[in-house]
């Protein structure tokens with residue numbers, strides 16, 4: 001029996017064991033995980049159309065499963081225990097995680113630039129222990145709801161800033177309900193004043 005054939009046979013006889021060992025490595029060795037993720041990304045790049053098609057088909061045929069899985073993982077993410085576990089994991093794998101984030105950021109400069117808009121206010125809220133939840137999509141929807149205009153002076157501008165109706169310094173969180181678009185000059189003139197001292201927020205029509 002040739003070596004290649006023997007190796008193939010060995011693999012199929014021990015497949016479950018090999019896969020389990022690889023899975024174990026994936027979850028315990030950050031370097032191995034990084035390597036696998038890179039391999040996956042390379043494969044995806046080289047077989048782009050094929051992978052997209054397969055993913056789309058999978059999403060269409062497994063809708064309910066995906067929904068359940070997302071709900072479960074959301075619940076898991078939400079729990080305090082999970083938060084602690086993630087913090088510990090981050091401390092232990094900080095360098096690898098940072099490297100991975102850096103690589104991703106380098107490959108997606110446009111996404112990074114767009115995300116910075118919501119990331120900064122979210123971070124400010126988070127630092128003060130205030131609720132923070134605002135996706136880029138929600139911020140876009142808020143701007144559309146205000147027809148791309150400043151909520152205070154009504155000026156139409158492409159450079160709308162995220163404005164907290166109740167300022168972060170007064171305990172207002174970075175939440176869709178507490179956010180309006182404001183032009184740069186209205187946002188900076190409002191500062192920490194309560195909305196009641198500001199020109200009325202224009203009603204949505």
Ligand SMILES: [Zn+2]
Pocket residue numbers: 150151152153154155182183184185186187
């Ligand atoms: Zn304005």
